Amino acid sequence: MTNLQDQVVIITGASSGIGEETAKELSSKGAKLVLAARREDRLQELANKVNDDGGHAIYKATDVTNYDEMEELAEFAQNELGQIDAIVNNAGLMPLSLLNKQKVKEWDQMIDVNIKGVLYGISAVLPHMRERKQGHIINISSVAGHVVFPGSAVYSGTKFAVRAITDGLRMEESAESKIRATIISPGAVSTELTSTITDEDVKGGVDELYEQAITPDSIARTIRYALEEPAEVTINEIVVRPTDQT
Numbered sequence: 001m002t003n004l005q006d007q008v009v010i011i012t013g014a015s016s017g018i019g020e021e022t023a024k025e026l027s028s029k030g031a032k033l034v035l036a037a038r039r040e041d042r043l044q045e046l047a048n049k050v051n052d053d054g055g056h057a058i059y060k061a062t063d064v065t066n067y068d069e070m071e072e073l074a075e076f077a078q079n080e081l082g083q084i085d086a087i088v089n090n091a092g093l094m095p096l097s098l099l100n101k102q103k104v105k106e107w108d109q110m111i112d113v114n115i116k117g118v119l120y121g122i123s124a125v126l127p128h129m130r131e132r133k134q135g136h137i138i139n140i141s142s143v144a145g146h147v148v149f150p151g152s153a154v155y156s157g158t159k160f161a162v163r164a165i166t167d168g169l170r171m172e173e174s175a176e177s178k179i180r181a182t183i184i185s186p187g188a189v190s191t192e193l194t195s196t197i198t199d200e201d202v203k204g205g206v207d208e209l210y211e212q213a214i215t216p217d218s219i220a221r222t223i224r225y226a227l228e229e230p231a232e233v234t235i236n237e238i239v240v241r242p243t244d245q246t
């Protein structure tokens with residue numbers, strides 16, 4: 001088992017939902033955290049809570065769609081905490097809509113955050129991890145990265161892409177540099193994620209689905225489990241969903 005004590009973990013999208021719960025869960029096991037998202041006030045509040053509870057968290061306001069900011073985040077982690085053991089590329093958006101609504105701006109945002117943000121996160125930490133010949137990259141996909149439903153075409157496209165990118169990363173790096181790559185694919189989880197949906201024709205169905213949503217601590221525990229496996233063990237993917245979600 002990998003002891004998370006003093007392991008340095010970067011978490012993107014740490015200002016709410018799954019990222020925030022993951023920070024609390026990993027901190028309870030002694031991990032040192034680098035929290036990233038755009039809302040600095042939320043990051044500060046979370047870091048204060050973690051540190052007051054005896055943990056160790058620092059934070060940096062970061063937009064994952066900005067490559068320079070992602071590189072600066074990795075440098076910040078390296079300079080402040082001396083190493084990068086893992087990154088959880090968790091930041092994401094889900095403004096679901098039917099294609100005929102032509103919400104092109106929302107498509108662009110999803111592609112930028114959900115796909116490019118993950119790629120930038122990988123690129124920012126890869127040189128550090130390759131040099132040490134160790135590291136763990138966890139990318140958050142979705143059940144919607146396995147199945148498509150009306151309204152999820154673009155979101156699902158981004159989450160299928162996250163799975164493809166993570167599988168490719170594992171194939172390229174695991175034997176060569178011992179870097180582990182894991183996909184976590186949640187089902188419906190009660191967070192702020194659905195708040196960006198502007199298509200009223202999709203919203204009703206989503207609200208119904210989310211009546212069964214599980215709480216984000218369940219995903220946080222799953223991420224911890226994947227991180228705690230010994231270095232020679234890679235969890236390729238875990239799908240975690242509400243028992244009632246069909």
Ligand code: NDP
Pocket residue numbers: 012013014015016017018019036037038039040042062063064065090091092093094113140141142143185186187188189190191192193194216
């Ligand atoms: P939340 O909306 O609660 O959290 C999303 C996080 O992403 C926030 O911290 C937000 O921070 C951050 N974020 C969004 N855009 C950017 C950006 N440009 N740069 C940096 N951070 C950004 O939703 P969840 O916790 O549910 O989502 C976390 C991940 O889980 C996402 O990838 C989502 O797709 C995935 N997921 C969630 C499911 C669910 O049902 N909740 C199901 C399956 C997958 P800020 O606004 O401060 O930048």
